[in-house]
Amino acid sequence: MTTRIGVVTFPGTLDDRDSLRAVRLAGAEPVSLWHRDKDLHQVDAVVLAGGFSYGDYLRAGAISRFSPVMETITEQARAGMPVLGICNGFQVLTEAHLLPGAMLRNNHLHFICRDQKLRVENAQTAWTGDYEQGQEISVPLKNMDGRYVADERTLDELEAEGRVAFRYVDMNPNGSLRDIAGITNAEGNVVGLMPHPEHAVEPLIGTGRTDGLPFFTSVLKKLVSA
């Protein structure tokens, strides 16, 4: 049976098409999910794509968190379904308390758009199994609210449990504490990161590299072997 991976579209989501394409290139069946629909249409995993859901008017990701689709996703994520939040999706995951901490305006207050080097700090999550521990990858980064913060105790806990999944290398683009670019929950099924792996899955676009594709092949392998 084909593995079905859903991509949610909220009003203001921008990167749903790229995420659907990344899912397809990885060999899974992409399924579009609508924010007002509680039904996940039998998907095996979900990607929350980048953009500015509900205009980010209150806080980035804050309004989406209360959408009908998120009720089901939150429930399923707690039951072990793999969920990947990219950029705005990461913000939604912190607002939904599926991941700890919060995302704030970049420390320099500028929108940023660049190729970003990352180190894979945890190659054991549902979305990172196809990377090597410590591998450095380059994927696009583009955001306004990318500064990851959490209190010291939470940060120490994340570090101690290996839940910092990705760290910025060479430069910290937004003032994120401890250079954190992405984190995972304790179970490793929920992962959030600011940079955009879905924009680096074909050699002709983005960075010209396909460093982002293993996210999508990782989860596919994980689901097939489960």
Added chain:
Amino acid sequence: MPVARVVVDVMLKPEILDPQGQAVQRALPRLGFEGIADVRQGKRFELEVEGEVDQAALDRIHKMAETFLANTVIEDFTVKVEA
């Protein structure tokens, strides 16, 4: 129906860096406003509440502020009834 106004003020917690407030503070001397040591920028929500603002209504608003208007991971908030 009488309508009362309840104000919810949301501020970043003191330990969280507020680059927006800092940008404002840095601009002040340029504009001739001296002597402001620090600026922090927050959000104010004005809620027009239908009916009486009794303790139950305030409790509901407090809950709303806590779950939605503020993110208590990074922000503090206050709720007050405006006369």
